Amino acid sequence: MRQNEVKIDEMIEYGIESQTLDFKMEQYTKEHTLSFIKDIMSMANAHNTEDKYIIIGINYIHGIKNDIVGITEKFKDQAIYQNTIYDNIEPQIHFEYFPYQWNDKLLGIFRIHSCNDRPYMMKKDFSTQDPKKALRRGDCYIRRGDSQNNVIRRDLDEMIKDKLKKNKINDEDIQIIFSESKSDEISLSKIGTLDISNKFLDKKAVENAIEDRKGGVPPEKIHPVFETAYNMGISKKTPKMMTLEELEDELEYRIGYNKEIILHETFENYSSKLNFLIQNNSEMPLENALFTLKVSSKYVNIADMIYKGPGNYPTISPYVINPNYHDPYPDVEKIDEKYSIMINMGKIRQHSPYPNLTFEEPIRIFVRNKCEKSEIEIECQINADNLPKPIIKTLKIKVKGD
Structure with a gap:
């Protein structure tokens, strides 16, 4: 019964x-x-x-x-x-x-x-x-x-x-946790020494190829690293397909190319991807809620965008901006030695069976090797139209060591 x-x-x-x-x-x-x-x-x-x-x-x-x-x-x-x-x-x-x-x-x-x-x-x-x-x-x-x-x-x-x-919303009514650990703490290791090899085509190789072309060297005889780059998916054309103008455009583009590749390797393959969950256990929704995250840049590094890897960059043409494109990665600012990430959550309903995920795309973050702290605090703040004062929660990263 x-x-x-x-x-x-x-x-x-x-x-x-x-x-x-x-x-x-x-x-x-x-x-x-x-x-x-x-x-x-x-x-x-x-x-x-x-x-x-x-x-x-x-x-x-x-x-x-x-x-x-x-x-x-x-x-x-x-x-x-x-x-x-x-x-x-x-x-x-x-x-x-x-x-x-x-x-x-x-x-x-x-x-x-x-x-x-x-x-x-x-x-x-x-x-x-x-x-x-x-x-x-x-x-x-x-x-x-x-x-x-x-x-x-x-x-x-x-x-x-x-x-x-x-109808009063108290601090204890709002829960903020890491989506990965399902708690207010998460363990992260220091990034260590990165194994990023010198496999990428650098601008010097492009310069050499241009000099060879100007000197009358046939396309098929141009520096073999170009063929390697094509086979790896870094270049979308082989030298046989490229005119001298295209090679010169390629040189201009390659000036910042290796930096982007290294950042891609660092943040996509070596860093952690973190997101956060907000649960509203009060008796009313949070109206027009604004979520802000702050953490010291002395101890962690956070990507300000998603860096694309080999095969995702156009060889010749610069990016074409689509006015309808929506970047799912949150805006990351660095102010006074602190990272600040802010996003409008809209209405956060009460007693939802599914907690609210803060970011469409998780942030890329790693603990710096020079960090000597065993614990790093992340300050999370929620402002809303029906909150008399912000709700502030502190989450913790437990540093596992080298």
Whole structure:
């Protein structure tokens, strides 16, 4: 038997009417709509965070064992009751109505839950044959003990105070962790000595090829390193395909080429790729959230872009800028010996089953060899339109050594 069923069984057999429990002998009919509206509203407005129950099919007399009579008429559709409440009360009250078998008796259970938007009140007039019993727009009732009362100023003060408390986002409600380690710590090794060989075509080889071409050397006799570069995918043309102008363009392009290749090797093959997860465990979303990461550049090195490797650079033509191109790598700035990365996260919803990933493309980072610290702190900050002050968390890189 499920825990909730055990609770319902105990209420049926031993329960007494209270702030969270009421009993009725019969289902609410059209003639009892006014009573139904007041009962549901009063329960929802009660100063209690627990689920509230109205159990149908019990003749309750205080001080005497509950008389379980059951429901003999047709069981009413939940939608009828829900439409009545939705049409007459604001904001929306969350409740359900379902059949429940107790031995040989059929009972009806109203469960009123998630009442975190009090006060609930009439949004329009509800007329009856007796004008004195009519409900007016703005009427508001609350359950105290086993009775219903009009809401008074003290009740409203308590409801507003409770709502503000629930809507406040505290530091402990927001969790920021490394996506790779699923914790606020991660271990990284120092980068060590890089094994980047001198296999790449340098600008001197291009200069030699140009001199050979100008001196009348046939294309097929030009320096063999060009063929090697073509076979490696670095050059998209062999010397046989290139004119002298193309070779001169190639020389201009190669001036910075080797640096790019080395940076590619360093950040794509030797560094770590880090991303971060944000979980919002509060009762409200973070609106227009801005995530900022800061870490000292004395201890780590972070790539400011994704450097392309062999085969990804055009041999002759410079990059053609596509106005619709979106670079997924975050903007990395270096200010006062600190790396700073900032990204707009938009709305970070509460209690999402999937934590929010901060970056589309993880940052490339490595610990410098000269770093003597065993621990490096990363400061993470979240600003949002509905945060009175930023939320700051500190994550740690554990340096594993050389």
